Amino acid sequence: MPVLDFWYEFASPYSRLAAARVDEVAAGAGVAVRWRPFLLGPIFADQGWNTSPFNLYPAKGRYLWRDVGRIARGRGLPSVTPTPFPQNGLVAARLATIGVADGWVAPFSKAVFEAEFGAGRDISDHRVLGGLLADLGLEPDSLISRARTDQVVKERLRAETEEARSLGIFGAPSFVTEDGEMFWGDDRLADALAWAAAGGDPAWRGGR
Amino acid sequence: MPVLDFWYEFASPYSRLAAARVDEVAAGAGVAVRWRPFLLGPIFADQGWNTSPFNLYPAKGRYLWRDVGRIARGRGLPSVTPTPFPQNGLVAARLATIGVADGWVAPFSKAVFEAEFGAGRDISDHRVLGGLLADLGLEPDSLISRARTDQVVKERLRAETEEARSLGIFGAPSFVTEDGEMFWGDDRLADALAWAAAGGDPAWRGGR
Numbered sequence: 459m460p461v462l463d464f465w466y467e468f469a470s471p472y473s474r475l476a477a478a479r480v481d482e483v484a485a486g487a488g489v490a491v492r493w494r495p496f497l498l499g500p501i502f503a504d505q506g507w508n509t510s511p512f513n514l515y516p517a518k519g520r521y522l523w524r525d526v527g528r529i530a531r532g533r534g535l536p537s538v539t540p541t542p543f544p545q546n547g548l549v550a551a552r553l554a555t556i557g558v559a560d561g562w563v564a565p566f567s568k569a570v571f572e573a574e575f576g577a578g579r580d581i582s583d584h585r586v587l588g589g590l591l592a593d594l595g596l597e598p599d600s601l602i603s604r605a606r607t608d609q610v611v612k613e614r615l616r617a618e619t620e621e622a623r624s625l626g627i628f629g630a631p632s633f634v635t636e637d638g639e640m641f642w643g644d645d646r647l648a649d650a651l652a653w654a655a656a657g658g659d660p661a662w663r664g665g666r
Numbered sequence: 667m668p669v670l671d672f673w674y675e676f677a678s679p680y681s682r683l684a685a686a687r688v689d690e691v692a693a694g695a696g697v698a699v700r701w702r703p704f705l706l707g708p709i710f711a712d713q714g715w716n717t718s719p720f721n722l723y724p725a726k727g728r729y730l731w732r733d734v735g736r737i738a739r740g741r742g743l744p745s746v747t748p749t750p751f752p753q754n755g756l757v758a759a760r761l762a763t764i765g766v767a768d769g770w771v772a773p774f775s776k777a778v779f780e781a782e783f784g785a786g787r788d789i790s791d792h793r794v795l796g797g798l799l800a801d802l803g804l805e806p807d808s809l810i811s812r813a814r815t816d817q818v819v820k821e822r823l824r825a826e827t828e829e830a831r832s833l834g835i836f837g838a839p840s841f842v843t844e845d846g847e848m849f850w851g852d853d854r855l856a857d858a859l860a861w862a863a864a865g866g867d868p869a870w871r872g873g874r
Contacts, residue, residue: 505723515713517836521850528857532869628725642729645853649736661740 460636460654461490465622466567467498467630468547468554468581469510471526474571476631476644478535481564487651493563495554496622497547497615498630505628510544529644530575538578545574546582552605553587555615565594668844668862669698673830674775675706675838676755676762676789677718679734682779684839684852686743689772695859701771703762704830705755705823706838713836718752737852738783746786753782754790760813761795763823773802 588598765771796806
Protein backbone atom coordinates (compact mmCIF):
# COMPACT_ATOMS: atom_id res chain seq x y z
CA MET A 459 0.00 0.00 0.00
CA PRO A 460 1.47 3.36 -0.95
CA VAL A 461 2.24 5.75 1.91
CA LEU A 462 1.85 9.52 1.99
CA ASP A 463 3.57 11.62 4.64
CA PHE A 464 1.34 14.33 6.08
CA TRP A 465 3.48 17.09 7.60
CA TYR A 466 1.52 19.50 9.76
CA GLU A 467 1.88 22.26 12.34
CA PHE A 468 -0.69 22.88 15.05
CA ALA A 469 -0.81 26.65 14.53
CA SER A 470 -1.75 26.27 10.86
CA PRO A 471 -5.42 26.67 9.81
CA TYR A 472 -4.90 24.82 6.52
CA SER A 473 -3.25 21.96 8.44
CA ARG A 474 -6.46 21.71 10.43
CA LEU A 475 -8.56 21.53 7.26
CA ALA A 476 -6.33 18.72 5.98
CA ALA A 477 -6.25 16.87 9.30
CA ALA A 478 -10.04 16.77 9.43
CA ARG A 479 -10.24 14.80 6.17
CA VAL A 480 -6.89 13.25 5.26
CA ASP A 481 -7.47 9.75 6.68
CA GLU A 482 -10.87 9.38 5.05
CA VAL A 483 -9.84 10.78 1.65
CA ALA A 484 -6.62 8.75 1.62
CA ALA A 485 -8.49 5.55 2.47
CA GLY A 486 -10.72 6.17 -0.53
CA ALA A 487 -7.60 6.45 -2.71
CA GLY A 488 -6.02 3.31 -1.25
CA VAL A 489 -3.16 5.26 0.32
CA ALA A 490 -1.90 5.04 3.91
CA VAL A 491 -1.13 8.26 5.81
CA ARG A 492 1.79 8.87 8.14
CA TRP A 493 1.08 11.78 10.49
CA ARG A 494 4.26 13.86 10.84
CA PRO A 495 3.92 16.72 13.36
CA PHE A 496 6.68 19.32 13.13
CA LEU A 497 7.34 22.97 14.01
CA LEU A 498 7.11 25.66 11.37
CA GLY A 499 8.60 28.38 13.59
CA PRO A 500 12.25 27.52 12.94
CA ILE A 501 11.56 27.19 9.20
CA PHE A 502 9.68 30.50 9.04
CA ALA A 503 12.67 32.03 10.85
CA ASP A 504 14.86 30.89 7.90
CA GLN A 505 12.62 33.05 5.69
CA GLY A 506 13.06 36.03 8.01
CA TRP A 507 9.57 35.65 9.53
CA ASN A 508 8.95 35.87 13.26
CA THR A 509 5.23 35.10 13.04
CA SER A 510 2.66 33.62 10.68
CA PRO A 511 2.44 35.02 7.13
CA PHE A 512 -1.25 35.49 7.99
CA ASN A 513 -0.07 38.25 10.34
CA LEU A 514 2.87 39.58 8.32
CA TYR A 515 0.82 40.59 5.25
CA PRO A 516 -2.48 42.18 6.30
CA ALA A 517 -4.32 41.99 2.95
CA LYS A 518 -3.21 38.41 2.49
CA GLY A 519 -4.08 37.57 6.08
CA ARG A 520 -7.62 38.92 5.74
CA TYR A 521 -8.10 36.87 2.59
CA LEU A 522 -6.66 33.68 4.07
CA TRP A 523 -9.06 33.74 7.03
CA ARG A 524 -11.94 34.28 4.63
CA ASP A 525 -10.72 31.42 2.44
CA VAL A 526 -10.36 29.12 5.46
CA GLY A 527 -13.88 30.02 6.61
CA ARG A 528 -15.40 29.35 3.18
CA ILE A 529 -13.73 25.96 2.91
CA ALA A 530 -14.72 24.97 6.44
CA ARG A 531 -18.33 26.00 5.75
CA GLY A 532 -18.36 23.96 2.56
CA ARG A 533 -17.22 20.92 4.55
CA GLY A 534 -19.61 21.47 7.44
CA LEU A 535 -16.86 22.38 9.92
CA PRO A 536 -17.06 25.21 12.45
CA SER A 537 -14.34 27.82 11.96
CA VAL A 538 -12.98 30.15 14.62
CA THR A 539 -9.97 32.47 14.49
CA PRO A 540 -7.94 31.55 17.56
CA THR A 541 -6.83 34.25 20.01
CA PRO A 542 -3.94 34.73 20.06
CA PHE A 543 -2.96 33.69 16.57
CA PRO A 544 -0.73 31.86 15.96
CA GLN A 545 -1.17 29.62 18.98
CA ASN A 546 1.86 28.20 20.72
CA GLY A 547 1.68 24.54 19.72
CA LEU A 548 5.00 23.37 21.16
CA VAL A 549 3.64 21.13 23.93
CA ALA A 550 0.88 19.84 21.65
CA ALA A 551 3.51 18.95 19.03
CA ARG A 552 5.61 17.15 21.62
CA LEU A 553 2.55 15.21 22.77
CA ALA A 554 1.78 14.32 19.14
CA THR A 555 5.39 13.14 18.83
CA ILE A 556 4.76 10.74 21.72
CA GLY A 557 1.52 9.76 19.99
CA VAL A 558 3.41 8.79 16.81
CA ALA A 559 5.32 6.17 18.80
CA ASP A 560 2.30 5.13 20.85
CA GLY A 561 -0.30 4.92 18.06
CA TRP A 562 -2.70 7.74 18.98
CA VAL A 563 -1.21 10.61 16.96
CA ALA A 564 -4.13 10.94 14.52
CA PRO A 565 -7.06 11.11 16.98
CA PHE A 566 -5.08 13.33 19.33
CA SER A 567 -4.03 15.73 16.56
CA LYS A 568 -7.57 15.96 15.20
CA ALA A 569 -8.82 16.72 18.73
CA VAL A 570 -6.22 19.49 19.15
CA PHE A 571 -7.12 21.06 15.80
CA GLU A 572 -10.86 20.96 16.49
CA ALA A 573 -10.39 22.46 19.96
CA GLU A 574 -8.31 25.26 18.45
CA PHE A 575 -10.02 26.09 15.14
CA GLY A 576 -13.48 24.66 15.83
CA ALA A 577 -14.01 25.76 19.44
CA GLY A 578 -11.49 28.60 19.89
CA ARG A 579 -9.70 27.00 22.81
CA ASP A 580 -6.10 27.81 23.76
CA ILE A 581 -3.93 24.82 22.88
CA SER A 582 -0.96 26.11 24.86
CA ASP A 583 -3.07 25.59 28.02
CA HIS A 584 -2.09 22.32 29.66
CA ARG A 585 -5.59 21.88 31.07
CA VAL A 586 -7.02 22.00 27.57
CA LEU A 587 -4.49 19.46 26.33
CA GLY A 588 -5.06 17.34 29.43
CA GLY A 589 -8.79 17.28 28.76
CA LEU A 590 -8.23 16.13 25.19
CA LEU A 591 -5.88 13.37 26.34
CA ALA A 592 -8.36 12.24 29.00
CA ASP A 593 -11.16 12.13 26.40
CA LEU A 594 -9.00 9.65 24.48
CA GLY A 595 -8.53 7.51 27.58
CA LEU A 596 -4.89 8.57 27.98
CA GLU A 597 -2.99 9.66 31.11
CA PRO A 598 -2.81 13.49 31.01
CA ASP A 599 -0.43 14.09 33.91
CA SER A 600 2.33 11.70 32.95
CA LEU A 601 2.10 12.56 29.23
CA ILE A 602 2.20 16.34 29.74
CA SER A 603 5.09 15.89 32.13
CA ARG A 604 6.96 13.86 29.50
CA ALA A 605 6.12 16.46 26.83
CA ARG A 606 7.63 19.17 29.03
CA THR A 607 10.79 17.43 30.17
CA ASP A 608 11.62 14.24 28.24
CA GLN A 609 14.81 14.93 26.27
CA VAL A 610 14.14 12.05 23.88
CA VAL A 611 10.77 13.53 22.92
CA LYS A 612 12.25 17.02 22.49
CA GLU A 613 15.04 15.63 20.32
CA ARG A 614 12.65 13.58 18.21
CA LEU A 615 10.51 16.62 17.41
CA ARG A 616 13.63 18.65 16.67
CA ALA A 617 14.86 15.92 14.30
CA GLU A 618 11.48 15.79 12.56
CA THR A 619 11.55 19.55 12.02
CA GLU A 620 15.09 19.20 10.67
CA GLU A 621 13.92 16.48 8.27
CA ALA A 622 11.07 18.71 7.11
CA ARG A 623 13.56 21.49 6.39
CA SER A 624 15.88 19.13 4.52
CA LEU A 625 12.96 17.97 2.36
CA GLY A 626 12.43 21.59 1.33
CA ILE A 627 9.22 22.04 3.34
CA PHE A 628 8.46 25.73 3.86
CA GLY A 629 4.80 25.67 4.92
CA ALA A 630 2.04 23.42 6.21
CA PRO A 631 0.36 21.19 5.49
CA SER A 632 2.81 19.52 3.12
CA PHE A 633 2.39 16.06 1.66
CA VAL A 634 5.40 14.02 0.55
CA THR A 635 5.18 10.82 -1.47
CA GLU A 636 7.51 7.83 -1.12
CA ASP A 637 9.43 8.97 -4.21
CA GLY A 638 9.97 12.40 -2.63
CA GLU A 639 7.40 14.48 -4.50
CA MET A 640 6.11 17.36 -2.38
CA PHE A 641 2.67 18.97 -2.45
CA TRP A 642 1.97 22.07 -0.37
CA GLY A 643 -1.46 22.94 0.94
CA ASP A 644 -4.76 21.30 1.81
CA ASP A 645 -5.86 22.10 -1.75
CA ARG A 646 -3.19 19.75 -3.15
CA LEU A 647 -4.30 16.66 -1.20
CA ALA A 648 -6.09 15.04 -4.15
CA ASP A 649 -3.04 15.62 -6.37
CA ALA A 650 -0.72 14.17 -3.74
CA LEU A 651 -2.89 11.09 -3.35
CA ALA A 652 -3.10 10.59 -7.13
CA TRP A 653 0.69 10.78 -7.34
CA ALA A 654 1.14 8.40 -4.38
CA ALA A 655 -1.39 5.91 -5.77
CA ALA A 656 0.21 5.96 -9.25
CA GLY A 657 3.74 5.69 -7.82
CA GLY A 658 4.74 8.68 -9.94
CA ASP A 659 3.30 11.50 -12.01
CA PRO A 660 -0.28 10.52 -12.88
CA ALA A 661 -0.10 12.93 -15.84
CA TRP A 662 2.52 10.62 -17.37
CA ARG A 663 1.12 7.33 -16.12
CA GLY A 664 -2.27 8.24 -17.50
CA GLY A 665 -0.72 8.84 -20.91
CA ARG A 666 -1.83 12.47 -21.05
CA MET B 667 -25.33 36.12 -17.08
CA PRO B 668 -23.10 36.35 -14.02
CA VAL B 669 -19.72 38.00 -14.52
CA LEU B 670 -16.42 37.06 -12.93
CA ASP B 671 -13.48 39.48 -12.93
CA PHE B 672 -10.17 37.81 -13.77
CA TRP B 673 -7.30 39.92 -12.41
CA TYR B 674 -3.92 38.89 -13.78
CA GLU B 675 -0.30 39.99 -14.08
CA PHE B 676 1.90 39.01 -17.03
CA ALA B 677 4.89 38.01 -14.87
CA SER B 678 2.81 35.48 -12.92
CA PRO B 679 3.07 31.76 -13.81
CA TYR B 680 -0.22 30.91 -12.10
CA SER B 681 -1.90 33.74 -14.04
CA ARG B 682 -0.74 31.99 -17.19
CA LEU B 683 -2.25 28.69 -16.06
CA ALA B 684 -5.56 30.45 -15.41
CA ALA B 685 -5.49 32.46 -18.64
CA ALA B 686 -5.07 29.30 -20.69
CA ARG B 687 -8.37 27.86 -19.40
CA VAL B 688 -10.54 30.54 -17.83
CA ASP B 689 -12.76 31.32 -20.84
CA GLU B 690 -13.51 27.68 -21.56
CA VAL B 691 -14.13 26.67 -17.94
CA ALA B 692 -16.26 29.76 -17.28
CA ALA B 693 -18.36 29.11 -20.39
CA GLY B 694 -19.07 25.63 -19.07
CA ALA B 695 -20.30 27.19 -15.82
CA GLY B 696 -22.45 29.80 -17.59
CA VAL B 697 -20.31 32.68 -16.33
CA ALA B 698 -18.85 35.56 -18.36
CA VAL B 699 -15.22 36.58 -17.77
CA ARG B 700 -13.88 40.12 -17.66
CA TRP B 701 -10.11 40.18 -18.27
CA ARG B 702 -8.52 42.72 -15.90
CA PRO B 703 -4.77 43.17 -16.49
CA PHE B 704 -2.97 44.99 -13.67
CA LEU B 705 0.52 45.37 -12.21
CA LEU B 706 1.53 43.42 -9.12
CA GLY B 707 4.81 45.32 -8.63
CA PRO B 708 3.29 48.29 -6.75
CA ILE B 709 1.22 45.91 -4.60
CA PHE B 710 4.21 43.68 -3.81
CA ALA B 711 6.07 46.86 -2.85
CA ASP B 712 3.36 47.49 -0.20
CA GLN B 713 4.35 44.14 1.30
CA GLY B 714 8.02 45.12 1.32
CA TRP B 715 8.87 42.95 -1.70
CA ASN B 716 11.00 44.19 -4.56
CA THR B 717 10.69 41.02 -6.65
CA SER B 718 8.53 37.91 -6.98
CA PRO B 719 7.95 35.77 -3.88
CA PHE B 720 9.23 32.95 -6.13
CA ASN B 721 12.63 34.64 -5.84
CA LEU B 722 12.42 35.95 -2.28
CA TYR B 723 11.98 32.54 -0.64
CA PRO B 724 14.27 29.95 -2.28
CA ALA B 725 12.64 26.77 -0.89
CA LYS B 726 9.20 28.10 -1.75
CA GLY B 727 10.39 29.25 -5.17
CA ARG B 728 11.77 25.81 -6.04
CA TYR B 729 8.51 24.23 -5.03
CA LEU B 730 6.36 26.72 -6.92
CA TRP B 731 8.15 26.10 -10.20
CA ARG B 732 7.75 22.37 -9.67
CA ASP B 733 4.06 22.82 -8.89
CA VAL B 734 3.56 24.99 -11.99
CA GLY B 735 5.33 22.39 -14.14
CA ARG B 736 3.21 19.53 -12.77
CA ILE B 737 -0.03 21.39 -13.39
CA ALA B 738 1.02 22.44 -16.90
CA ARG B 739 1.96 18.84 -17.72
CA GLY B 740 -1.39 17.61 -16.44
CA ARG B 741 -3.13 20.06 -18.79
CA GLY B 742 -0.92 19.32 -21.78
CA LEU B 743 0.77 22.73 -21.72
CA PRO B 744 4.50 23.31 -22.24
CA SER B 745 6.16 24.97 -19.26
CA VAL B 746 9.35 27.04 -19.34
CA THR B 747 10.92 29.15 -16.60
CA PRO B 748 11.44 32.56 -18.23
CA THR B 749 14.84 34.23 -18.10
CA PRO B 750 14.97 36.66 -16.47
CA PHE B 751 12.22 35.98 -13.98
CA PRO B 752 10.08 37.89 -13.31
CA GLN B 753 9.73 39.37 -16.78
CA ASN B 754 9.02 43.06 -17.20
CA GLY B 755 5.40 43.04 -18.36
CA LEU B 756 4.74 46.77 -18.28
CA VAL B 757 4.37 47.35 -22.03
CA ALA B 758 2.44 44.09 -22.42
CA ALA B 759 0.05 45.21 -19.66
CA ARG B 760 -0.43 48.58 -21.34
CA LEU B 761 -1.15 46.83 -24.63
CA ALA B 762 -3.66 44.58 -22.87
CA THR B 763 -5.25 47.71 -21.41
CA ILE B 764 -5.77 48.99 -24.95
CA GLY B 765 -7.10 45.54 -25.82
CA VAL B 766 -9.75 45.77 -23.08
CA ALA B 767 -11.21 48.83 -24.80
CA ASP B 768 -10.73 47.41 -28.30
CA GLY B 769 -12.00 43.88 -27.72
CA TRP B 770 -8.86 41.77 -28.19
CA VAL B 771 -7.59 41.56 -24.62
CA ALA B 772 -8.20 37.82 -24.19
CA PRO B 773 -6.48 36.48 -27.34
CA PHE B 774 -3.61 38.95 -26.92
CA SER B 775 -3.09 38.09 -23.26
CA LYS B 776 -3.15 34.36 -23.96
CA ALA B 777 -0.59 34.86 -26.72
CA VAL B 778 1.70 36.84 -24.38
CA PHE B 779 1.46 34.17 -21.67
CA GLU B 780 2.17 31.32 -24.10
CA ALA B 781 5.15 33.16 -25.59
CA GLU B 782 6.53 33.73 -22.09
CA PHE B 783 5.77 30.51 -20.20
CA GLY B 784 5.31 28.13 -23.12
CA ALA B 785 8.12 29.25 -25.44
CA GLY B 786 10.48 31.13 -23.10
CA ARG B 787 10.40 34.37 -25.06
CA ASP B 788 11.14 37.79 -23.54
CA ILE B 789 7.89 39.72 -23.29
CA SER B 790 9.65 43.00 -22.58
CA ASP B 791 11.04 42.83 -26.14
CA HIS B 792 8.95 45.03 -28.43
CA ARG B 793 9.69 42.78 -31.40
CA VAL B 794 8.20 39.82 -29.56
CA LEU B 795 5.10 41.83 -28.64
CA GLY B 796 4.91 43.21 -32.17
CA GLY B 797 4.95 39.70 -33.60
CA LEU B 798 2.11 38.63 -31.33
CA LEU B 799 0.04 41.68 -32.32
CA ALA B 800 0.69 41.05 -36.01
CA ASP B 801 -0.36 37.42 -35.61
CA LEU B 802 -3.72 38.73 -34.36
CA GLY B 803 -4.05 41.02 -37.39
CA LEU B 804 -3.36 44.15 -35.33
CA GLU B 805 -1.07 47.12 -36.07
CA PRO B 806 2.14 46.57 -34.06
CA ASP B 807 3.84 49.92 -34.60
CA SER B 808 0.99 52.22 -33.69
CA LEU B 809 -0.12 50.07 -30.76
CA ILE B 810 3.36 49.78 -29.24
CA SER B 811 3.85 53.48 -29.70
CA ARG B 812 0.57 54.14 -27.88
CA ALA B 813 1.54 51.69 -25.12
CA ARG B 814 4.80 53.59 -24.58
CA THR B 815 3.53 57.15 -24.67
CA ASP B 816 -0.26 57.47 -24.43
CA GLN B 817 -1.04 59.11 -21.08
CA VAL B 818 -4.63 57.86 -21.13
CA VAL B 819 -3.46 54.26 -21.41
CA LYS B 820 -0.87 54.73 -18.67
CA GLU B 821 -3.47 56.29 -16.40
CA ARG B 822 -6.01 53.57 -17.10
CA LEU B 823 -3.57 50.81 -16.12
CA ARG B 824 -2.57 52.76 -13.02
CA ALA B 825 -6.24 53.15 -12.05
CA GLU B 826 -6.84 49.42 -12.58
CA THR B 827 -3.89 48.59 -10.33
CA GLU B 828 -5.28 51.01 -7.75
CA GLU B 829 -8.68 49.30 -7.96
CA ALA B 830 -7.02 45.90 -7.47
CA ARG B 831 -5.31 47.21 -4.36
CA SER B 832 -8.53 48.70 -3.00
CA LEU B 833 -10.26 45.34 -3.50
CA GLY B 834 -7.62 43.77 -1.26
CA ILE B 835 -5.87 41.93 -4.09
CA PHE B 836 -2.34 40.91 -3.05
CA GLY B 837 -1.43 38.31 -5.68
CA ALA B 838 -2.37 36.94 -9.08
CA PRO B 839 -4.47 35.53 -10.47
CA SER B 840 -7.38 36.76 -8.38
CA PHE B 841 -11.03 36.26 -9.24
CA VAL B 842 -13.68 38.64 -7.93
CA THR B 843 -17.42 38.02 -8.16
CA GLU B 844 -20.07 40.70 -8.67
CA ASP B 845 -20.86 40.65 -4.95
CA GLY B 846 -17.20 41.29 -4.14
CA GLU B 847 -16.06 37.83 -3.11
CA MET B 848 -12.38 37.25 -3.85
CA PHE B 849 -10.62 34.01 -4.74
CA TRP B 850 -6.85 33.91 -5.07
CA GLY B 851 -5.04 31.45 -7.32
CA ASP B 852 -5.64 29.34 -10.38
CA ASP B 853 -6.60 26.52 -8.00
CA ARG B 854 -9.62 28.53 -6.80
CA LEU B 855 -11.16 29.05 -10.26
CA ALA B 856 -13.82 26.35 -9.84
CA ASP B 857 -14.80 27.78 -6.43
CA ALA B 858 -14.99 31.30 -7.86
CA LEU B 859 -17.19 30.13 -10.73
CA ALA B 860 -19.48 28.20 -8.39
CA TRP B 861 -19.86 31.31 -6.23
CA ALA B 862 -20.48 33.54 -9.28
CA ALA B 863 -23.01 31.11 -10.77
CA ALA B 864 -24.90 30.77 -7.45
CA GLY B 865 -24.84 34.53 -6.82
CA GLY B 866 -23.45 33.84 -3.35
CA ASP B 867 -21.89 31.13 -1.22
CA PRO B 868 -22.74 27.80 -2.88
CA ALA B 869 -22.18 26.11 0.50
CA TRP B 870 -25.25 27.96 1.77
CA ARG B 871 -27.28 27.96 -1.44
CA GLY B 872 -26.77 24.24 -1.81
CA GLY B 873 -28.15 23.66 1.67
CA ARG B 874 -25.02 21.92 2.89
